[in-house]
Structures are given as C-alpha cells and as structure tokens.
Amino acid sequence: MAELDPRARDASVVVENVHMSYTVRTSGSGSRRPLDRATRKLLGLGSKERVHALKGVSLVARRGEFVGVIGANGSGKSTLLRLIAGVERPDEGRILARRQPTLLGVNAALQSSLSGAANIRLGCLAMGMSPEQADAAFDEVVELSALGDAVYRPMGSYSSGMGSRLRFAIAVAARPSILLIDEALSTGDATFAERSEQAMSQMLEDAGTVFLVNHAAKVIQDLCTRAVWLHKGEVVMDGEAEHVAEKYRWWAWNLAKGNHETAEKLLTQAVEEGEAESVHVLSTSPMHMEEPRHSSRVRISPRHRSRSVVPEREPIPVRRPTIETDMLPVISENQIVLRPPAEETPVARHAKRR
Numbered sequence: 001m002a003e004l005d006p007r008a009r010d011a012s013v014v015v016e017n018v019h020m021s022y023t024v025r026t027s028g029s030g031s032r033r034p035l036d037r038a039t040r041k042l043l044g045l046g047s048k049e050r051v052h053a054l055k056g057v058s059l060v061a062r063r064g065e066f067v068g069v070i071g072a073n074g075s076g077k078s079t080l081l082r083l084i085a086g087v088e089r090p091d092e093g094r095i096l097a098r099r100q101p102t103l104l105g106v107n108a109a110l111q112s113s114l115s116g117a118a119n120i121r122l123g124c125l126a127m128g129m130s131p132e133q134a135d136a137a138f139d140e141v142v143e144l145s146a147l148g149d150a151v152y153r154p155m156g157s158y159s160s161g162m163g164s165r166l167r168f169a170i171a172v173a174a175r176p177s178i179l180l181i182d183e184a185l186s187t188g189d190a191t192f193a194e195r196s197e198q199a200m201s202q203m204l205e206d207a208g209t210v211f212l213v214n215h216a217a218k219v220i221q222d223l224c225t226r227a228v229w230l231h232k233g234e235v236v237m238d239g240e241a242e243h244v245a246e247k248y249r250w251w252a253w254n255l256a257k258g259n260h261e262t263a264e265k266l267l268t269q270a271v272e273e274g275e276a277e278s279v280h281v282l283s284t285s286p287m288h289m290e291e292p293r294h295s296s297r298v299r300i301s302p303r304h305r306s307r308s309v310v311p312e313r314e315p316i317p318v319r320r321p322t323i324e325t326d327m328l329p330v331i332s333e334n335q336i337v338l339r340p341p342a343e344e345t346p347v348a349r350h351a352k353r354r
C-alpha cells in the first residue's frame with residue numbers, strides 16, 4: 001500500500017484512472033474503390049467501431065511543473081488535454097483541477113473576419129478578463145505575438161503560425177494557473193520561441209502548471225521539467241523530461257527505420273521501467289455532492305483491458321469529489337493523493353539498476 005503523499009497540497013491537476021473512447025463510422029468493406037464505398041454508404045452498410053483513445057491514464061501535475069506529453073500519432077495526447085480542459089468528459093475515471101485549465105485556442109475562440117486587434121479584445125474577454133483588463137493587456141499581447149502592424153489585418157489573412165502566436169499571447173495575458181498547449185509552440189520563429197519561453201517561465205515562477213503536447217522529443221527536452229509518454233492510450237513512462245524524451249526518441253527512431261523488433265523491445269523496457277503513477281483521490285468530507293458532469297459514464301469491458309500494453313494494476317476506487325466548479329471538480333485540501341513512495345518512481349528505479 002502506498003504512503004500518503006504530503007505533496008498533495010501542491011497538486012494542480014489530478015487525472016485518476018481515466019478512460020476515453022470514441023465511436024467512429026467505418027465503411028466496413030475495407031474497399032478502397034470509391035464506387036464500393038459510395039454504394040455501401042447509400043445502402044447504410046457502414047459499421048461502427050469503438051476507438052479507445054485513453055485506457056486508464058493516471059497522473060498528478062503540481063504547481064511549477066512544465067509537463068510535456070509525447071507519443072506517436074493517435075496515442076491520445078490531444079484527447080488527454082481536451083479532458084483536462086473539461087471540453088469533453090471521460091467515460092470512466094475522474095479529473096480534478098485546482099483552477100479551470102485554459103486550453104490554448106479553445107477557451108478564446110477567435111473570429112477570422114475580425115482584425116487581430118479586435119480578436120485580442122474578444123479573446124481576453126472570453127478568457128474572463130474585464131473590459132479594462134482587456135484594454136490593459138493589449139500592448140503585451142501584441143508584443144508577445146510579434147505581429148507588428150499585421151495586428152490590424154483580418155485574422156483570416158494570417159498564416160497558421162501567426163494565428164497560433166496570437167492565441168498563445170492572449171492565453172498567457174490572461175495569466176492562467178493551468179495552461180494546456182497542443183503543438184502551438186512549434187509554429188513560431190526564433191524570436192517568438194524566445195519570448196514564449198520567457199512568458200512560460202514567468203508563469204511557472206508564479207506557481208502555474210503548463211502541459212505541452214509535442215511530437216518532437218527535442219522540444220520536450222528543451223522546455224519541460226517532466227514528460228509523460230503515451231502509447232495507444234496508456235502511460236508508458238512518466239518522469240524527468242530529459243530521460244523520458246530520450247527513451248521516446250530512440251524508440252521512435254528505430255520505428256521510423258523499420259527496426260520493428262528493436263522498437264518493440266525498447267517499448268517493453270520502457271513500460272517495465274516507467275510504471276505510471278498510481279493515483280487515488282479520497283474525500284474525507286461527507287459525500288453530499290450531485291453526480292459531477294465529468295464523472296464516469298461508461299465502463300470499459302475487461303476484454304479491452306486485457307489487450308493493454310501496460311500490466312494490469314489494482315482497480316482504483318473512484319469516489320465523488322467534494323467541490324465542483326463550472327467545468328471540472330476542484331481539488332480540495334481534504335482530498336488526499338496516494339502515490340508510490342519517491343524511491344519507487346521509474347527514474348529512481350532506473351538509476352538504482354545502473
């Protein structure tokens with residue numbers, strides 16, 4: 001049994017045994033011929049398929065942590081961020097956050113027909129700022145986005161990089177405690193990269209938490225303090241960014257070179273070495289809450305669990321949280337997070353073995 005974790009007070013996001021699946025329509029025939037596909041569609045012969053995007057993901061992010069989420073295409077990175085943002089709710093498991101997280105580009109939906117300047121105001125208001133705060137933040141947003149005079153042009157005329165920079169600058173100006181970034185930082189030039197790094201360092205110094213999804217191990221190594229490697233919806237490794245990103249990079253390189261056997265071995269080693277964090281959230285106050293919007297909906301069948309790449313663990317008791325905000329249940333001080341003792345973390349175990 002794990003010890004009580006005194007650092008629970010620092011937890012800003014708790015992801016507890018989260019499962020998420022989507023139903024997708026397939027043509028069902030496997031045929032590549034357009035006529036076949038069209039005929040099957042007309043006859044309504046398409047079938048539905050269940051895609052398990054996340055399978056029992058658990059982690060605790062703390063104040064001041066910059067967490068990189070890395071993994072191959074379709075491994076569940078964006079799904080995890082959307083769930084943490086509260087944009088979607090998990091089928092099973094629970095997510096708690098100390099404050100409402102900001103998912104870059106989603107919380108401030110911008111209008112392409114309006115100028116960048118009008119969108120700054122709109123975006124700041126959408127992020128919860130008052131009109132006075134939005135006006136005061138204008139110069140800072142323009143500077144960080146490095147748009148110059150282009151800020152007075154319609155946003156529809158921007159390149160995708162310019163749009164990403166503007167969304168990032170608006171999100172940072174709103175001083176979120178928890179910022180979730182999906183790839184956006186790879187679209188800027190060197191000046192923007194420098195400024196965005198400074199802006200995020202400031203956020204972390206203010207005890208914020210940043211999650212960054214990126215395919216590039218180098219970006220994760222350069223920016224993050226910690227990395228979570230997802231593979232087919234499961235946590236393969238969770239630990240120090242440099243170490244996890246290096247393991248991921250080596251695995252991805254072998255896979256890209258067609259060294260499937262080596263890649264498979266590396267993945268197995270990483271799974272053995274990097275057992276994911278085990279998270280239990282207990283509520284010590286009476287269970288008087290209504291069913292939260294983000295609580296369990298559907299149970300995943302044991303059949304799907306048995307195919308998992310990560311060894312099975314004890315089922316985690318899911319109990320109701322004590323407080324609820326508009327989007328996600330909030331972590332309260334009387335909830336306790338249990339996790340393995342420090343010396344049992346994947347990185348520590350790896351170090352011991354060497």
Ligand SMILES: Nc1ncnc2c1ncn2[C@@H]1O[C@H](COP(=O)(O)OP(=O)(O)OP(=O)(O)O)[C@@H](O)[C@H]1O
Nearest residue numbers: 022023024051053072073074075076077078079080
């Ligand atoms: N809205 C959706 N509807 C149907 N399937 C979805 C949806 N969102 C995600 N998926 C599926 O869930 C799995 C995980 O997708 P997700 O986008 O989270 O992966 P990712 O790691 O972010 O991928 P990428 O690196 O390509 O962006 C994929 O198989 C994807 O097809």
